[in-house]
Amino acid sequence: MKKIRVLSLNLVNQLTGSRIDPSRTVVINGFWRSGTTWIQEQISYATNSKSIFEPFQARAHYIPDYLKSINLENREYRFINGLMPYLGDLSKNSSLSKLIDRAQRGQLVNRHVLRYESPSINRSLCRRVVVKYTRGSLCLRAIADKYHCPIVHVRRDPRAVITSIKKSQKSWGEGAFDDFSLKSHLLHISDGRREYFCQWEDEIEKIERTNDFGRIAGYYCLTERYLQDRFKSKFDKFSLLQYEDLVCKGQSFLIEVMQKIDVDIGISGEHFYKPSSTQYDNHNDSQNLKCRLHSWKKKLSREEIESIESVVQLLKMENFLVDT
Numbered sequence: 270m271k272k273i274r275v276l277s278l279n280l281v282n283q284l285t286g287s288r289i290d291p292s293r294t295v296v297i298n299g300f301w302r303s304g305t306t307w308i309q310e311q312i313s314y315a316t317n318s319k320s321i322f323e324p325f326q327a328r329a330h331y332i333p334d335y336l337k338s339i340n341l342e343n344r345e346y347r348f349i350n351g352l353m354p355y356l357g358d359l360s361k362n363s364s365l366s367k368l369i370d371r372a373q374r375g376q377l378v379n380r381h382v383l384r385y386e387s388p389s390i391n392r393s394l395c396r397r398v399v400v401k402y403t404r405g406s407l408c409l410r411a412i413a414d415k416y417h418c419p420i421v422h423v424r425r426d427p428r429a430v431i432t433s434i435k436k437s438q439k440s441w442g443e444g445a446f447d448d449f450s451l452k453s454h455l456l457h458i459s460d461g462r463r464e465y466f467c468q469w470e471d472e473i474e475k476i477e478r479t480n481d482f483g484r485i486a487g488y489y490c491l492t493e494r495y496l497q498d499r500f501k502s503k504f505d506k507f508s509l510l511q512y513e514d515l516v517c518k519g520q521s522f523l524i525e526v527m528q529k530i531d532v533d534i535g536i537s538g539e540h541f542y543k544p545s546s547t548q549y550d551n552h553n554d555s556q557n558l559k560c561r562l563h564s565w566k567k568k569l570s571r572e573e574i575e576s577i578e579s580v581v582q583l584l585k586m587e588n589f590l591v592d593t
Contacts, residue, residue: 281289281393284375291416294373294398295532298405299423300489301442302433304512309424310524315534318397325354325404327443338548339460343453351445352454353492355407355462359415369408370476372400373416390569403554406492407462410499413507420504420529422496425512426591427489432565433481450512452477452482455491456476465495469584476580482573490589507532513591516558524565 282335295312299305306322311471313320316402324331335354346584359366372378405412406422413420434446452474453467467490476487500507506580515522519543520526520558527534542558569577 270579276329277477282378284520285393286371289396289398290397291370291373292418293373294375296409296412296414296418296420297401297423298409299403299425299512300406300427300492301403301592303403303425304432305346305401305403305423307524308421308510309399310543311520311536312421312527312532312534313399314530314540316397316399317395318399319393319395320376320377320384321375321377321398321400322382322421323401323403323529324339324368324380324382325352325402326350326378327352329377329379330511331377331379331382332359337424338364339458341458344499347442347447347496348453350443351449352458353404353407355458355460356411357461359411365408369412373398373418381441386498389471406496409496410504413500413504417506419506419508419527421508421510421526421530421534423512424493424589425561425580426562426565427589428488428565428569428574429512429562430489431485431577434485435481436568446481446485449481449484449488450477451487451491465498466491472583473482482569482576483580487578487584490581490584490586493589494584494586511591513562516562519530520557530536562569574575 282565295307295314295316295318297309309322312318323329332349332354336349341349354365355366356363356369357367371563372382375395400532402409409420409422412418434442455473456463456470473491475486508526510523510526515526520536523541524534525538563572578590581589
């Protein structure tokens with residue numbers, strides 16, 4: 270009976286998805302541990318939308334066709350889990366463009382992209398979608414150009430991001446960031462990305478010889494730089510949200526950011542401070558959030574901080590460091 274119910278709900282999702290306007294889908298993007306899940310859950314709640322969580326994650330098994338199309342040599346699970354798929358535009362009818370379209374329409378029903386949402390008829394009938402990516406930076410402009418949908422890109426101080434990746438749990442990301450290879454991710458994949466990232470080949474070679482903290486900082490900075498360059502030409506529904514500003518200014522700031530991209534929301538303080546489903550502790554309030562802004566100073570050693578900051582300086586991206 271359970272299997273029949275799931276199949277029926279899948280069919281409903283396919284039918285309702287064909288009627289969803291993908292230009293109304295809200296896309297949330299940001300590097301791992303930048304607060305994207307928290308923001309997705311706030312916006313999904315406020316707009317009564319169905320959530321699609323991380324369509325590119327390895328465990329969801331949605332990207333094998335893309336991996337075949339680029340003849341990816343390294344098929345290790347942990348490598349794929351840290352991979353950002355690349356797409357210059359969505360005009361080509363590729364396996365990756367089809368996957369993104371299904372995400373925009375809320376037609377993905379794998380339990381990993383549903384996360385903690387229970388499959389239900391009410392969820393299936395939602396007429397709006399909020400999609401969240403941590404691996405979406407190299408596809409984001411293509412999504413913007415095809416769908417002209419509202420996009421929020423979340424940026425957080427890389428020292429805080431990398432602290433959360435490397436310190437909060439042992440082998441976070443199921444090994445994706447252990448012995449991480451920057452060269453393999455940015456220069457050795459034949460899908461078009463090398464044409465952009467080869468301009469930093471010397472810097473990447475130098476960063477590759479540092480440590481995980483340095484290499485992840487390089488991955489963060491260079492993918493952020495790619496995104497920054499791709500959105501140099503104006504896109505009126507793109508908003509850059511600084512995580513530290515959101516924590517300090519509260520829900521009124523999120524409401525203001527969303528209004529700028531034509532998404533009206535209302536969020537009570539009680540719901541705003543509800544911990545996200547990927548948060549390591551279950552306590553959220555204004556003071557606790559603000560304390561966590563500074564926690565990297567205590568959790569990282571001086572050597573680790575210097576590894577991150579030296580890479581940021583090498584790549585001339587000091588503006589990514591936030592004084593709070």
